[in-house]
Amino acid sequence: MEGVSSMLPQRKIPIVASLLVIFGLPLLMAWFVFNYYGDTFRGGLEHGELITPVRQLDPPPMHNLQGGMVSADLFRGKWTLLYRAPDGGNANADGAISACNADCLALMDTLRRVRIAQDRSMREVQRVLVLPASAAQVPGIADQFDKGLNVVTATDWPLQAGSVYLIDPQGFVALRYPPGFEPTGLLKDLKRLLRLAGK
Structure with missing residues (x-):
């Protein structure tokens, strides 16, 4: 034993x-x-440039194309794909100043498609186009854009012109996509963030 x-x-x-x-x-x-x-x-986790340090968007006074005030609450409760058009605009064939040229309009269509590709979660995503304050004076400008696009005008905007920004539902600027970015990268980032948020 x-x-x-x-x-x-x-x-x-x-x-x-x-x-x-x-x-x-x-x-x-x-x-x-x-x-x-x-x-x-x-x-390889994100395709956009991570904004560090984390900061909350503090927009200047904003107006819609009809001149009405737009609240900063626009950036609360949904994921936001925001594009700030460059100041100054571009002259079109008639010599008139366009606040959103053909490249800008094509980008708005790309952001629309990225939103639609979220399928059931697309209601959690909105698009915002920021134009210079002078854009409201361009005749027929509102007719250029689809009804689902939030178009605001503002001066002294805190984010760099020509880039797309992804803003979270609490109003924090999360990612930046510089000019010429790959839309599939934005699509993947947004899908992943919506999945992590349980949407």
């Missing part, structure tokens, strides 16, 4: 060592990869 009891602890040592290797080695490898190669993997 004494011989049997003296053998039990010796058998437990290889079992405990095996369990440590089976469960501990993957954790050790994960720690090593995260600490020494983490930037390689983290760099």
Whole structure:
């Protein structure tokens, strides 16, 4: 009996060592990869430029194209795809100044498609186009845009012109997409964020 009891602890040592290797080695490898190669993997999480430090959008006074005031609450409760058109506008074939040229209109259509691609979650996403204050004086400007697009005018806008910004439902600026960005990257980022938010 004494011989049997003296053998039990010796058998437990290889079992405990095996369990440590089976469960501990993957954790050790994960720690090593995260600490020494983490930037390689983290760099692919978002396609836009992450805004750091995190900041809440503090828009200047905004107006719609009819001249009515627009509340900053526009940026609360939904994910927002925001594009700020460059100041100054461009002359069209008739010599009139257009606040949103053909490239701008094409981008608005791209953002519309990105929103529609969210399927059931598209109600959680809105599009906002920010134009210079002088745009409200351009004849027939409202006819250029589809009805689902929120068009506002403002001066001294805090975000860089020519870029698309993704703003979260609390009004924090999350990601920036510079001119010439790949729309599929924005689509993937938005899908992932909506999924993480449970939408």
